[in-house]
Amino acid sequence: MYTTIVSIIAILVLLFLICMRMPVAFALAFVGLGGVIALQGVDCALGLLFSIPYESTASWVFICVPLFVLAGQLALYADISTDAYDIGNKLFGRLPGGLAIGTIIGCGFFAATSGVSVATAATMGSIAIPEMEKHGYDPKLATGSVAAGGLLGIMIPPSVPLVLYGFITEQSIGALLIGGIIPGIMTIVVFSLGVVVMVMLNPRLAPLGDVSSLKEKIRALPKAWRFLLIIGVVIGGIYSGVFTVTEAAANGAFCAFILLLLRHGKNSFKVMPQALALAGTVTSMVFIIMLGATFFTTFLSLARIPHNVTTFMTSLDVSPYTLLALVLLIYIPLGMFLDTVSIMLITLPIVFPIIQALNFSGIWFGILMIKMCEIGLITPPVGLNVYVISGIAKNVDLTDIFRGASRFIILEFITLGLLILFPQLVLYLPGLLR
Amino acid sequence: MRAIETYTRVVRWFSKLLLYTSSVILLIMMFSTVADGFLRYLIHFPIAGVIELNEAFIVAVIFLCLSWTQIRKEHVFVELFTKNMPPRKREIVTVIGLFLGLVVFAALTYQAFMAAYEAWEIGDFRQGAVRFPLWPGKATIALGAATLCFELISEILQGMVKILSGGEDQDSSPKQGDGLCDSVLNSAAE
Numbered sequence: 001m002y003t004t005i006v007s008i009i010a011i012l013v014l015l016f017l018i019c020m021r022m023p024v025a026f027a028l029a030f031v032g033l034g035g036v037i038a039l040q041g042v043d044c045a046l047g048l049l050f051s052i053p054y055e056s057t058a059s060w061v062f063i064c065v066p067l068f069v070l071a072g073q074l075a076l077y078a079d080i081s082t083d084a085y086d087i088g089n090k091l092f093g094r095l096p097g098g099l100a101i102g103t104i105i106g107c108g109f110f111a112a113t114s115g116v117s118v119a120t121a122a123t124m125g126s127i128a129i130p131e132m133e134k135h136g137y138d139p140k141l142a143t144g145s146v147a148a149g150g151l152l153g154i155m156i157p158p159s160v161p162l163v164l165y166g167f168i169t170e171q172s173i174g175a176l177l178i179g180g181i182i183p184g185i186m187t188i189v190v191f192s193l194g195v196v197v198m199v200m201l202n203p204r205l206a207p208l209g210d211v212s213s214l215k216e217k218i219r220a221l222p223k224a225w226r227f228l229l230i231i232g233v234v235i236g237g238i239y240s241g242v243f244t245v246t247e248a249a250a251n252g253a254f255c256a257f258i259l260l261l262l263r264h265g266k267n268s269f270k271v272m273p274q275a276l277a278l279a280g281t282v283t284s285m286v287f288i289i290m291l292g293a294t295f296f297t298t299f300l301s302l303a304r305i306p307h308n309v310t311t312f313m314t315s316l317d318v319s320p321y322t323l324l325a326l327v328l329l330i331y332i333p334l335g336m337f338l339d340t341v342s343i344m345l346i347t348l349p350i351v352f353p354i355i356q357a358l359n360f361s362g363i364w365f366g367i368l369m370i371k372m373c374e375i376g377l378i379t380p381p382v383g384l385n386v387y388v389i390s391g392i393a394k395n396v397d398l399t400d401i402f403r404g405a406s407r408f409i410i411l412e413f414i415t416l417g418l419l420i421l422f423p424q425l426v427l428y429l430p431g432l433l434r
Numbered sequence: 435m436r437a438i439e440t441y442t443r444v445v446r447w448f449s450k451l452l453l454y455t456s457s458v459i460l461l462i463m464m465f466s467t468v469a470d471g472f473l474r475y476l477i478h479f480p481i482a483g484v485i486e487l488n489e490a491f492i493v494a495v496i497f498l499c500l501s502w503t504q505i506r507k508e509h510v511f512v513e514l515f516t517k518n519m520p521p522r523k524r525e526i527v528t529v530i531g532l533f534l535g536l537v538v539f540a541a542l543t544y545q546a547f548m549a550a551y552e553a554w555e556i557g558d559f560r561q562g563a564v565r566f567p568l569w570p571g572k573a574t575i576a577l578g579a580a581t582l583c584f585e586l587i588s589e590i591l592q593g594m595v596k597i598l599s600g601g602e603d604q605d606s607s608p609k610q611g612d613g614l615c616d617s618v619l620n621s622a623a624e
Contacts, residue, residue, distance in 0.1 A: 017531065017534070018511075018512050019512060019514075019515040019516075020515070020516060020527045020530070020531060021511050021512065021513065021515075021516045021524070021527055021528050021531055022511065022530075022531030022532075022534065022535065023504075023509035023510060023511045023531070023535065024509075024510045024511060024512070025509055025510070026509070026531070026534065026535035026538060026539075027531075027534075029535075029538045029542075030534050030535065030537070030538050033538060033541075046541070046545060049541055049542050049545035049546075050545045050546075050548065050549050051549070053497075053542060053546055053575045053579075054493060054546075054549065054568075054571060054572050054575060057492060057493050057496050058489045058490065058492065058493045058571055059489065059492070060485055060488065060489055062492050063463055063467065063488050063489075063491070063492050066460055066463070066492070066495055067460075067463065067464055067467075070460065070464065242475075243471065246467065247467060247468075247471045250463070250464050250467035250468050250471070251467075251468055251471065253464050254464055254465070254468045257464070273454075273457060276456075276457035276460050276461065277453055277457060277502075279460055280453060280456045280457060280460060280495055280498075280499040280502075281453075281499050281502060281503045281506060281508050282508075283492075283495050283496055283499065284495070284496050284497070284499035284500050284502075284503040284508075285503050285508050285509055285510060287496040288496070288500065288503075288509060289510065337512050337514050337515075338510075338512065339510050341510070342510055381514055382512070382513075382514050
């Protein structure tokens with residue numbers, strides 16, 4: 001009884017502190033340690049503080065996190081995002097809503113060099129939105145397509161959230177990253193078809209784009225070598241088994257570094273400190289949440305909450321798929337006000353045992369969860385991608401961007417439905433891994 | 435007032451120094467991992483100690499950037515429920531949150547210091563190809579967490595001054611609490 005009361009109070013206090021502007025990582029650590037003190041005494045909490053900060057972070061796998069962020073950032077400074085946008089456009093600009101489709105595909109290419117969603121949205125947004133405005137695109141479509149395209153950043157490998165997911169749930173990180181490829185491509189296809197349908201229903205959304213001749217199209221293609229190189233090293237390296245995930249990240253960052261040098265020569269060294277600082281702060285931000293979540297999870301396990309919730313959920317007389325749907329639905333309200341990493345780290349200790357008890361594949365669930373987090377990134381009131389875009393497209397009203405993005409939420413649910421109905425879409429490629 | 439400003443300046447200068455240190459460490463991480471992989475494939479002779487070294491390095495990157503991340507307000511926090519509060523009230527809840535954070539990180543600093551000291555005294559090392567001592571990695575935790583504590587103290591003091599002076603809020607525009615936005619936007623704008 002005492003344990004139950006402590007657990008309920010702890011969870012309420014956690015939610016309260018998070019809502020009261022306390023950094024999520026600090027709140028998790030504070031409540032986690034407080035809970036441990038209540039259940040096991042001060043010595044136990046001090047023991048955790050003694051050992052956990054080092055043990056939970058000193059891991060060879062984690063080196064890939066700053067390196068994936070660094071790779072994306074260096075690729076950005078090497079103007080690879082501009083290439084990605086150009087190629088997307090030359091190839092698909094003629095379709096109805098072609099610039100928006102080109103942007104989404106460009107996001108997909110760029111996502112393959114970067115592991116975070118917001119970065120993809122910000123990068124592509126600053127290139128694509130002015131272009132679409134110039135061509136008379138509806139601002140809702142223009143901003144919505146970038147906010148949604150940015151989501152590909154965490155699905156298409158590399159993906160920082162998937163690395164963390166793999167570590168916490170003890171799933172193969174390589175398999176998870178490879179598992180994101182088909183769902184990522186599917187998302188691009190569904191988004192693009194969605195744009196075509198939207199524009200066919202309402203042609204005023206997007207005037208027809210410039211025609212690029214076959215020659216122009218072919219001439220644009222060699223530009224692709226730079227991002228294809230990074231994709232080849234990172235995804236190809238992991239897939240073929242030549243690289244571990246960490247080695248792939250280091251080599252990806254190294255390639256991006258060389259490309260930056262080739263592009264900007266000496267000037268590269270001016271932007272290096274910024275790229276390194278961003279990689280450092282993102283890493284710090286992510287792992288401090290992880291550290292806080294470790295304290296919180298320790299408390300949850302001491303209170304046997306994951307065990308009790310799993311026992312309760314699996315004792316319900318409903319089909320596994322209903323339970324899966326229930327679990328996935330939790331992510332919608334959470335996604336409305338929390339970021340991807342926090343959501344994952346807070347929920348996984350409770351949710352993942354349920355998924356395992358239901359005998360669902362951990363890899364498959366990881367991808368579904370990323371999809372739910374993606375949806376959270378473009379839903380009001382706090383859709384981070386939408387806020388990023390509103391920082392770039394200052395003349396477009398925030399509500400309009402949300403409206404533009406909301407059409408893509410429907411498309412996201414279509415992709416999610418397909419992934420639930422056909423788990424092979426996720427599991428096929430990882431199954432081929434050596 | 436002057437004293438708080440000077441104190442803040444010193445803390446921020448030191449945080450930046452730690453950030454630069456972590457940047458150098460990141461570069462070494464990247465080059466050493468690449469070189470290690472190449473040598474392993476080319477001449478089947480990996481560089482001894484790269485894995486052990488980088489495991490200590492990732493800890494250093496995480497904790498050395500800790501206080502800079504706080505300065506740039508890049509530790510994720512939720513703005514939604516407090517953005518319509520009167521500035522003075524918002525400042526009060528912020529200060530309380532920072533204070534609770536300070537309690538945790540002060541305890542963490544002390545324990546991390548003890549852990550580093552113990553590792554140094556008993557000569558604890560990581561089992562692996564090379565005997566790599568554990569204390570430097572653990573010491574960076576104490577250093578980074580201590581700097582974060584000093585930064586939190588500075589923010590708490592500034593908040594208190596604002597509250598006591600009647601809650602005049604210079605920064606009334608609510609800022610989105612996601613860490614990535616600002617720096618990404620800045621870099622995208624260039």
